[in-house]
Amino acid sequence: MQMQPQEQQTARLIVASLLSHCRDLLGSQIQTASRSQALFEAIRDYIDERYASALTRESVAQAFYISPNYLSHLFQKTGAIGFNEYLNHTRLEHAKTLLKGYDLKVKEVAHACGFVDSNYFCRLFRKNTERSPSEYRRQYHSQLTEKPTTPE
Numbered sequence: 052m053q054m055q056p057q058e059q060q061t062a063r064l065i066v067a068s069l070l071s072h073c074r075d076l077l078g079s080q081i082q083t084a085s086r087s088q089a090l091f092e093a094i095r096d097y098i099d100e101r102y103a104s105a106l107t108r109e110s111v112a113q114a115f116y117i118s119p120n121y122l123s124h125l126f127q128k129t130g131a132i133g134f135n136e137y138l139n140h141t142r143l144e145h146a147k148t149l150l151k152g153y154d155l156k157v158k159e160v161a162h163a164c165g166f167v168d169s170n171y172f173c174r175l176f177r178k179n180t181e182r183s184p185s186e187y188r189r190q191y192h193s194q195l196t197e198k199p200t201t202p203e
Contacts, residue, residue, distance in 0.1 A: 090115065091129040094122070095137070102141045103165045108134050142166060143179055150188045157184045 094115060098106065111134070112122040126134045142164040149160045161172035161184075176184050 087125060087129055090117075091125050094125070095130070098138055098141055102138070102145060103163060105167070106138060106165065138165075139175055140179075143176060146172070146176065146184065147180075147187065150184055151191045160184065 094111060097111065097114065108119045108122055112119040115122070117125075123134055126132060126137060130137065132140075146160050146164045146166075149155055149163060150157075153160075155163070157173065158169040161169040164172070166172035166175075173183060176182075176187070180187055182190065
């Protein structure tokens, strides 16, 4: 079956239109992915700067005009980590710095890092480091005071 020239032209236009539409769809998916990545990074920066505040999933979502469920979805999809898991990790890393560098009480460290309940902080710290905050501090300071032996 032979197509007439006008039918061939119509077929070419349809194919070109379909290809253009496919290209637009792919482009919008890439833009959406990069927008999601940019939003995720902005939220991560926000948490890194305000970890000591009373941050919740709801308050962070509200700050970025998104729903709490979308915030959770964004962390799971883009960051491969849960929102609370990231927040706690950030707070614990700062707590380690305070424990190593300052002579603060454990309760003061917990509060300085955004933990309202110091008992929860201690449980979480032990779960993540396999030692209590006090043990962590003692171990760090004992490693500093140990003198390396030199062969004679």
